[in-house]
Amino acid sequence: MMHEGVILEIKKHYLIVLSQEGDYVKLKYKKGSYEGQRIYYTGEDIFQRSKYKRVYVAAALILLVVLPTFAFISLPSNVDTVYAAAVIDVDINPSMALMIDGQGVLIDIDPLNEDAKHFIRSDWIGKLYSQVITDLLKEADKAGYLKEDSIVMISCTVLDDQISSEGIESDTEEAILNYEKELSYTYLLAGEQQLEEARKEELSVGKYKLYQEIRKIHPDIDPQELQGKALSDLIHETKNIKIYKKEKEQKQKNSQKETKNQTQIENNEKQSMHNQSHFKNENKVEKNQKNNDINEKEGNNQNSKRNTDKRNENKLDNNKNIEFIQEKLNNQTDENKAVENRKNNGQRTEKKGSNKSKSYKDKKKSKKDTNANNKK
Amino acid sequence: MSQKNREHNLMQAISKIKAGDEQLRNDFIEKYKAFTVSVISKTTNRYVDVNNSEELSIGLIAFNEAIDKYEEEKGAFLSFAQIVIRSRIYDHFKKEKRNQEMILDDYSQIESVVYEDDHIGLEFKEEINVFKAELKKYGLTFKDLITKSPKHSRTKENAAVIGEKIFSNPILLSEFERKKKIPIRSAAKYCNVSEKVIKTSKVYITAYILILKIGGNLKSYLSKKGGVMNDA
Numbered sequence: 001m002m003h004e005g006v007i008l009e010i011k012k013h014y015l016i017v018l019s020q021e022g023d024y025v026k027l028k029y030k031k032g033s034y035e036g037q038r039i040y041y042t043g044e045d046i047f048q049r050s051k052y053k054r055v056y057v058a059a060a061l062i063l064l065v066v067l068p069t070f071a072f073i074s075l076p077s078n079v080d081t082v083y084a085a086a087v088i089d090v091d092i093n094p095s096m097a098l099m100i101d102g103q104g105v106l107i108d109i110d111p112l113n114e115d116a117k118h119f120i121r122s123d124w125i126g127k128l129y130s131q132v133i134t135d136l137l138k139e140a141d142k143a144g145y146l147k148e149d150s151i152v153m154i155s156c157t158v159l160d161d162q163i164s165s166e167g168i169e170s171d172t173e174e175a176i177l178n179y180e181k182e183l184s185y186t187y188l189l190a191g192e193q194q195l196e197e198a199r200k201e202e203l204s205v206g207k208y209k210l211y212q213e214i215r216k217i218h219p220d221i222d223p224q225e226l227q228g229k230a231l232s233d234l235i236h237e238t239k240n241i242k243i244y245k246k247e248k249e250q251k252q253k254n255s256q257k258e259t260k261n262q263t264q265i266e267n268n269e270k271q272s273m274h275n276q277s278h279f280k281n282e283n284k285v286e287k288n289q290k291n292n293d294i295n296e297k298e299g300n301n302q303n304s305k306r307n308t309d310k311r312n313e314n315k316l317d318n319n320k321n322i323e324f325i326q327e328k329l330n331n332q333t334d335e336n337k338a339v340e341n342r343k344n345n346g347q348r349t350e351k352k353g354s355n356k357s358k359s360y361k362d363k364k365k366s367k368k369d370t371n372a373n374n375k376k
Numbered sequence: 377m378s379q380k381n382r383e384h385n386l387m388q389a390i391s392k393i394k395a396g397d398e399q400l401r402n403d404f405i406e407k408y409k410a411f412t413v414s415v416i417s418k419t420t421n422r423y424v425d426v427n428n429s430e431e432l433s434i435g436l437i438a439f440n441e442a443i444d445k446y447e448e449e450k451g452a453f454l455s456f457a458q459i460v461i462r463s464r465i466y467d468h469f470k471k472e473k474r475n476q477e478m479i480l481d482d483y484s485q486i487e488s489v490v491y492e493d494d495h496i497g498l499e500f501k502e503e504i505n506v507f508k509a510e511l512k513k514y515g516l517t518f519k520d521l522i523t524k525s526p527k528h529s530r531t532k533e534n535a536a537v538i539g540e541k542i543f544s545n546p547i548l549l550s551e552f553e554r555k556k557k558i559p560i561r562s563a564a565k566y567c568n569v570s571e572k573v574i575k576t577s578k579v580y581i582t583a584y585i586l587i588l589k590i591g592g593n594l595k596s597y598l599s600k601k602g603g604v605m606n607d608a
Binding site for chain 2: 001002004006008009011016018020021022023024025026027030031032033035036037038039040041042044045122126130131134174175178179180
């Protein structure tokens with residue numbers, strides 16, 4: 001993507017340029033530059049000091065030798081020879097893989113499902129990652145993929161371990177927060193192996209994880225079934241909308257509380273109310289009545305344990321399903337039951353630098369939450 | 377799009393162009409203009425000057441030439457195009473050098489070529505100096521403009537609109553000039569936005585107003601692409 005700009009100031013290693021679109025950017029210094037000069041520049045010319053990279057001196061020296069060779073082969077040709085530092089899978093409904101280099105510039109983008117093939121635009125290449133996300137969202141909106149309950153799923157696989165995934169995460173967050181519509185999204189980190197496995201099934205990392213989860217309950221599910229569907233659809237399909245929304249509200253309220261105590265108390269109350277009401281909805285399954293009584297007596301702690309009760313397979317399995325999906329999306333391993341318990345008790349599980357499931361119905365509070373998290 | 381797909385689409389386009397589709401030829405060249413500019417820049421090790429259109433013309437002509445001369449046996453189209461562009465640019469430099477009586481042995485010598493057109497940049501130079509001085513009065517440097525400007529286009533657009541409004545309101549403007557900062561509360565009311573919105577983008581808004589004040593080339597430069605809304 002090419003821009004025009006005027007050089008405002010020349011510093012030692014970079015230039016300060018005002019673009020014709022009104023952006024103030026730092027560009028790499030090149031000989032012959034002078035203040036007041038009007039120039040053309042592309043995404044590659046942007047000066048980024050180790051934003052994504054933690055550069056170690058020796059490695060930097062090696063790069064100095066190696067990079068010019070790659071730089072010679074400019075975009076968009078021969079992209080495969082320019083090493084991708086990270087692969088970011090994005091699912092809205094269109095499923096695609098973004099390949100970015102160490103400077104955070106998009107070097108390639110691949111569609112992962114049918115919808116994405118017609119959706120992807122080649123002029124995103126060369127742009128900075130955060131701008132690409134914004135553009136992507138706009139396109140998705142235009143094409144009608146962004147609905148009320150849409151959830152954007154983003155997964156990041158770092159290939160070059162000098163890349164800081166936190167940088168990517170915060171840029172993602174910023175791009176989504178700044179988007180004109182409120183969006184829900186999930187962000188997860190993945191390893192190279194998971195990426196490979198996902199690609200074998202021709203899925204994005206996010207969908208692959210979902211697939212793994214759903215397979216536990218429905219072992220004969222075909223991975224391709226997930227291909228054309230939006231995350232929100234998948235969740236709807238796995239069960240009751242009411243449950244999911246309430247879970248969401250629950251979690252939203254969870255994350256707004258600053259002290260664990262408060263959370264505990266209030267959520268205990270809410271959880272039991274929640275359990276009661278959703279059980280009441282289920283008139284068909286009389287067997288729930290028994291469980292209902294048990295729950296009311298023993299409180300919500302028992303909820304997850306009762307989940308294994310086959311009589312409640314229908315409702316509760318799906319309830320578990322959704323929680324599972326959310327947990328898995330948050331990269332949990334074998335602590336599911338314990339975590340569910342903890343959640344039911346109202347404690348928050350916090351994981352550093354990874355995945356937060358956010359609903360932006362209440363932006364400010366979510367932000368506060370992030371700040372609180374970051375301080376910790 | 378995978379590498380193979382991209383190549384395939386490219387090939388298709390080129391065959392159509394060779395078959396006589398002139399419209400497609402123009403579109404194609406336009407589409408790859410960024411690529412061409414990027415190759416020129418890498419060959420000369422300098423930024424392609426907007427005013428010094430000679431390099432750019434040569435590069436585009438070379439790209440066009442590459443389309444005509446390309447055949448599948450020559451490998452990937454863009455790699456081929458790159459070679460042609462570099463070659464033409466290099467030839468051009470040789471000529472320029474001869475005109476300036478310098479000996480060109482290899483690419484490294486290109487550094488010393490100076491273009492006469494440089495002086496066109498003066499139209500901005502003056503205004504930029506004024507801009508810099510004004511910013512200083514408001515406690516800002518160019519560097520601040522980079523670090524503290526909104527990264528996202530929507531925030532930036534909103535900030536520009538606010539800047540416009542403040543500038544066109546004599547009372548707000550004079551308070552701005554007097555206090556050397558944005559009168560946040562009154563501006564927020566007048567523009568019908570929250571104070572927070574203004575505070576977040578205050579650096580950008582300040583710079584924007586100053587550019588409007590300076591006017592001239594700097595201002596009209598912005599108005600070309602969604603910068604300044606109203607052209608005065």
